[in-house]
Amino acid sequence: MTAPLLEVRHLKVEFPTRRGTLLALDDVSFDIAPGEILGVVGESGAGKSLTGAAIIGLLEPPGRIGDGEIRLGGERIDNLPHARMREIRGRRIGAIFQDPLTSLNPLVTIGRQLVETIQVHLKTGAEQARRRAIALLQETGIQAAEQRFDQYPHQFSGGMRQRVVIALALAAEPQLIVADEPTTALDVSIQAQIIGLLKRLTKDHGAAVMLITHDMGVIAEACDRVAVMYAGRIAEIGPVADVIHQPAHPYSVGLMGSIPSMAGERERLLQIDGAMPRLNAIPTGCAFNPRCPQAFDRCRVHQPGLQTVRSTQAACWLHAAGHGGPA
């Protein structure tokens, strides 16, 4: 196994409030290898976007990293000064966000936005940057790139805008791309095109991807490994096929069962009763215990760490040796 490109260790993100500090991410650890696509899945408020924001150094104040470290290619990046982080962002880490319209400047042609990005990070001449920008647009499947180069974002459709955003993210050949819900705002037929594009480009450029989404279908199709998040912690992490077909954590089981499938018949969907706890009311022990059908005493008192189960790792006492609970 090669050295991981991104290492996240015991990451904590906290929000100080008047009524005490809220822990939005608690002890999150994972790696991404070069060229690997790691999916991060979870429901609203699980902390998946926050994990992405912490890695690219764009946590909204008052949110802050409370503990832990993030390393990119062995170098710590979580405690860098803003100016240094700005150089890394775009150059070594590219970002793709959900809404392509808000990621682009509406008053500047897409060509200028690309050229500017390329010149800032790669220190090239204007003509070279222009050629590279057009090549990038062509590579992301934009037809007649030369003509569209001088158009404004509003002249592009949603799917085309997202291609421009991908071209921007790839402009400086970053090693890591953080894609936060890149296809959520798009129609299914366009979604398929964008996922295909993302997969192909990252393979061609050898970039690693952290793909944040709530859509298990996208994860199943695009990722090598997946991390399931719940209430600010990783509930389960492992190879995609194993997590989908043999989930080890009861939350993953419920999550997979609640997705209406295109195969097989089911009269009722499996449902997880209740809702994810708010940050100020996270239960003691395992955060999932009030909704868990298999919870036992230990779950209500002690927080489980990740346990190795077959090929995946799950934060669940059911899989701890001699757990003393129901089998």
Added chain:
Amino acid sequence: MTALIEVDNLAKTFDVSAPWLNRVIERRPRQFVHAVDGVSFAIERGRTLALVGESGCGKSTVARLLVGLYEPSRGKVAFDGVDTRATLASPNARSLRRRMQMIFQDPYASLNPRWTVRDIVGEPLVEHGLVSDPGQLRAEVGALLSSVGLALADMEKFPHQFSGGQRQRISIARALATEPEFLVCDEPTSALDVSVQAQVLNIMKDLQRERGLTYLFISHNLAVVRHVSDQVGVMYLGRLVELAARSQLFQAPRHPYTRMLLDAIPDIAMTGRARTPVQGEVPNPLNPPSGCAFHPRCPHANARCTTERPELSRYQGIQIACHAVSEGRI
């Protein structure tokens, strides 16, 4: 079985012309969007018809036309054999409105933030004169809340105190207050997380069984549609391109657009399956392609498809609008 809802050649055109002065000075013509362009279908009592399609295909416009939020430009909707447009203009409008209700997509926008849940769910009851005193109102609202899995104590709370899924249940309770026979659900779970979506879909199915409800279910999510529907209509640029029983549509899709949509959904059961890359995007509805609107993206299009618009017609037990299928080319 009799059809509760019959829609015949329904159409809605929106005028999107520039202001009069601009038209005069800049010599611009009037412009119209044919959001819904001649749609016909029927829904049998106690069944669910789902309409699917991409953004801008007109599915939400159909929903609004059915409940009378828009006036149709052409065609008619019959509810239980009675023309809704005439009825809604007559003194009998209330009794018709009581029998059909709508659930909207965004449970954050569709509930008044300053009203308690009791006011929200109770309003239709008061408005339609279905309760006589506050005690009865309380009892009725309580019963409605428990039918969607909420607690009696929730009655005194405000919408902001609930999660998205709970809010959508409040919307459902409100829609059920007048004991309607027909519910129009416009993307009822699109704003919800999957586990919450499962809760809401299960409740909707249970309610349908218990009360014999008829649903028009609008969604862009084919997996959800497959789970809830009996019949599925696929829309493209304001027209139905295929209308078939659920099992038929999902097992043997005929229209090239339906096939494309089905190929495009990522499915967790089939990890690693290569999706058929879809070409192109939905064209601008202001300037739709000639002939079959799908022909620029269709792999089976020929000269006839570019000039002659296919009509929805019966073919081997389904309804389909495609020259390639009716000519036996695919």
